[in-house]
Amino acid sequence: MKEVITYFRLHRLLSTYIGLGTIWVINVSSIFRSSWAGDDWPISQTPFWIQWRYGALTIWNIWTEAMFWNDQWMKGAGRFYPLTWIESRFVFSYLMELWQYKTYQITMLILAGILLVVVCYLFSKSHSFSILVLASLSLTVQFRRDFDPHLAFAVMLPSLLIKILLAVILAYFAGAERRKTVGTVLGFFAGVIFFAAMSTYEFGFLLFPMLVCSFLIAEISNDRKLTNASTLKIHVSRLLSIKFLPIVISWIGYGLYVFAYLRPNAVAISGSYVLGLSMSSFKVFFSQLIMGLPLVSLRQGDLSFSTLSLVIGAVFILIANLSFKQLFLVMQQKVARDEILSKEGDRDKFYSYFLLLFSLTMILSPGLMMSMQPTWWNRADFSHTYLGVMITEFGTAVLIAYLLNRVVINNLKPVILKRKN
Amino acid sequence: MSRHSQGNELTLRGFKSNIVNRRIVALFVVILIVNFNHNLRVSNENTARNFQYKSWQILTKEAALFKDVKTSDIFISNNQNDAFETNAGSFYANTGIRLAYLFNTSSVFPNIVDCQLSTNCKLGGVRQKSISTIPNLTRGTFVPKRNDSKRIDDWVGINSRPGALDNSTIWAFDMFLLTPTTYFSYLAPFLDNETESRIDFTALRAATVTNNQANEFIPAIANVCLIQDGETKTISNFLLTYWKVPVDPKSPSGTSVTERESLDFREIQAGSCVLK
Numbered sequence: 073m074k075e076v077i078t079y080f081r082l083h084r085l086l087s088t089y090i091g092l093g094t095i096w097v098i099n100v101s102s103i104f105r106s107s108w109a110g111d112d113w114p115i116s117q118t119p120f121w122i123q124w125r126y127g128a129l130t131i132w133n134i135w136t137e138a139m140f141w142n143d144q145w146m147k148g149a150g151r152f153y154p155l156t157w158i159e160s161r162f163v164f165s166y167l168m169e170l171w172q173y174k175t176y177q178i179t180m181l182i183l184a185g186i187l188l189v190v191v192c193y194l195f196s197k198s199h200s201f202s203i204l205v206l207a208s209l210s211l212t213v214q215f216r217r218d219f220d221p222h223l224a225f226a227v228m229l230p231s232l233l234i235k236i237l238l239a240v241i242l243a244y245f246a247g248a249e250r251r252k253t254v255g256t257v258l259g260f261f262a263g264v265i266f267f268a269a270m271s272t273y274e275f276g277f278l279l280f281p282m283l284v285c286s287f288l289i290a291e292i293s294n295d296r297k298l299t300n301a302s303t304l305k306i307h308v309s310r311l312l313s314i315k316f317l318p319i320v321i322s323w324i325g326y327g328l329y330v331f332a333y334l335r336p337n338a339v340a341i342s343g344s345y346v347l348g349l350s351m352s353s354f355k356v357f358f359s360q361l362i363m364g365l366p367l368v369s370l371r372q373g374d375l376s377f378s379t380l381s382l383v384i385g386a387v388f389i390l391i392a393n394l395s396f397k398q399l400f401l402v403m404q405q406k407v408a409r410d411e412i413l414s415k416e417g418d419r420d421k422f423y424s425y426f427l428l429l430f431s432l433t434m435i436l437s438p439g440l441m442m443s444m445q446p447t448w449w450n451r452a453d454f455s456h457t458y459l460g461v462m463i464t465e466f467g468t469a470v471l472i473a474y475l476l477n478r479v480v481i482n483n484l485k486p487v488i489l490k491r492k493n
Numbered sequence: 494m495s496r497h498s499q500g501n502e503l504t505l506r507g508f509k510s511n512i513v514n515r516r517i518v519a520l521f522v523v524i525l526i527v528n529f530n531h532n533l534r535v536s537n538e539n540t541a542r543n544f545q546y547k548s549w550q551i552l553t554k555e556a557a558l559f560k561d562v563k564t565s566d567i568f569i570s571n572n573q574n575d576a577f578e579t580n581a582g583s584f585y586a587n588t589g590i591r592l593a594y595l596f597n598t599s600s601v602f603p604n605i606v607d608c609q610l611s612t613n614c615k616l617g618g619v620r621q622k623s624i625s626t627i628p629n630l631t632r633g634t635f636v637p638k639r640n641d642s643k644r645i646d647d648w649v650g651i652n653s654r655p656g657a658l659d660n661s662t663i664w665a666f667d668m669f670l671l672t673p674t675t676y677f678s679y680l681a682p683f684l685d686n687e688t689e690s691r692i693d694f695t696a697l698r699a700a701t702v703t704n705n706q707a708n709e710f711i712p713a714i715a716n717v718c719l720i721q722d723g724e725t726k727t728i729s730n731f732l733l734t735y736w737k738v739p740v741d742p743k744s745p746s747g748t749s750v751t752e753r754e755s756l757d758f759r760e761i762q763a764g765s766c767v768l769k
């Protein structure tokens with residue numbers, strides 16, 4: 073009987089993942105309607121320039137050109153993001169047709185979303201929560217009319233997120249691993265991928281707390297004695313563990329290289345990369361906090377629907393209704409089981425704190441970065457944002473899913489409680 | 494609801510909680526659809542240059558406009574923009590013709606805005622000016638490393654050598670949207686003249702790409718209506734039409750105009766004539 077119940081539960085979960093995953097894929101696939109955008113126009117011409125100037129588009133020529141520009145930005149602006157140069161040059165050299173590039177763009181964004189769902193499952197061990205994250209992503213991911221990281225900028229942001237989330241997953245397994253050697257090896261790979269993330273876009277440097285949360289959540293899941301907040305302090309001290317050391321070295325190493333070596337030696341730091349603080353910083357910071365909220369980028373005319381939107385909308389209604397019906401049934405069973413076993417306790421609270429810290433890191437850091445850049449003080453507001461907004465969108469999706477999960481569970485509880493009576 | 498029908502109070506509570514969850518789903522779906530519609534709209538807004546981009550591909554991959562152009566020739570164009578597809582690199586990749594460069598007019602004649610025909614200002618010879626600009630080109634550059642450092646195949650380096658471009662033809666060339674549905678391009682060789690920048694008007698060739706099934710007008714250059722020199726359907730089902738300067742030139746108003754063999758570069762202004 074137990075096997076039958078498990079089978080139906082898994083079947084329901086799988087169909088919900090597929091249903092809401094399909095909505096996520098369809099939503100992101102609207103990228104197919106776009107052309108090259110923003111910096112993608114000139115960057116997409118790079119392979120042709122290489123061909124014209126040096127006669128052939130060889131791997132060596134592409135590599136050398138990418139390294140040349142990386143070198144220019146390192147010495148000139150004190151910036152270090154070689155992987156973006158390498159990735160963008162190779163992508164545009166081998167995906168020359170628009171549909172090829174757009175397919176790559178969509179795939180990377182879908183993958184980033186899936187990895188976030190995986191991370192949220194690892195943290196919460198709750199399929200219903202990770203499914204709600206998947207659903208929320210389709211609400212928070214919104215294309216922007218100014219600087220848009222979904223349609224343009226050589227897939228830099230999805231690439232950064234993929235690497236950060238992979239590092240988060242490895243940091244989790246490093247924390248969860250009881251064998252020190254294996255844990256250190258996993259921590260080493262997490263550190264390497266985290267370094268790669270920062271080398272894709274320096275913004276990754278601010279996302280270090282995501283790895284801290286991941287490692288600590290895994291450490292907590294290892295400890296069966298966890299009962300109160302003082303135990304939590306002991307766990308925080310575990311960040312000094314050798315398993316986490318490679319990640320710390322990667323973070324500090326990158327920071328020292330950029331801020332203690334490259335920037336002091338840079339010869340032409342543009343005003344855009346000078347950091348400062350003023351009263352405007354607060355305005356910029358708070359304006360960027362809400363940029364991941366659903367419909368925040370809606371503008372006049374966006375409520376005029378095309379036939380395609382209406383047809384897809386009808387498909388969404390069908391899929392969402394079926395998926396949520398399955399999800400609520402699973403959640404109802406889970407609530408009943410947890411109520412009977414009285415499972416919720418301090419451990420869940422600690423998970424919640426770290427999960428919220430994880431999501432807040434993603435929500436707050438883009439605004440924090442922009443608030444310190446004088447170039448944004450008179451530009452960023454409730455309708456103008458920058459590339460980091462994609463990270464805010466992902467963080468907001470986690471927060472919305474967390475709140476939804478609690479609301480839905482609370483709504484299911486009374487039914488179950490009465491049934492017990 | 495049959496699952497919760499063990500008592501009136503129980504049924505009511507179960508119903509209420511499900512109603513809230515149903516409302517959450519309804520709200521989710523509404524936001525989802527509005528957001529999808531928004532994303533689709535923003536994606537579509539981004540396609541303003543699609544027709545120009547496709548036309549450039551047709552012009553450089555399918556059209557016969559450049560059959561007299563040879564390697565190391567130079568193009569000078571008012572609407573050339575390195576930020577988009579209208580550049581020497583894309584031209585080489587599509588046509589196989591490796592230009593010395595596709596210049597924007599302002600690179601060769603930085604003073605062109607202040608040097609008007611009406612004030613008798615002379616632009617000067619185009620050959621010397623464009624050839625002297627070649628060594629300063631930075632597009633596509635990278636510093637060769639290690640065993641590549643002795644490479645000699647830097648196209649800019651090759652063309653910067655003395656006499657390298659002596660046999661090159663310099664062409665006045667342009668490509669732009671004449672109307673939202675018609676992309677217009679012309680090509681005419683400059684005359685070798687060290688004091689003026691004049692083109693051979695009789696050798697001017699033009700092409701239009703339209704996404705309509707038929708042309709809506711006849712293009713004109715320097716107040717002279719061009720005549721059709723053939724047309725073809727492209728692979729992407731656009732209409733590609735070739736044009737040339739007539740022996741008996743007429744103005745857009747239909748009156749005969751004096752036949753001219755050459756034009757000052759600044760006189761090349763595009764216009765249109767009514768289809769007969």
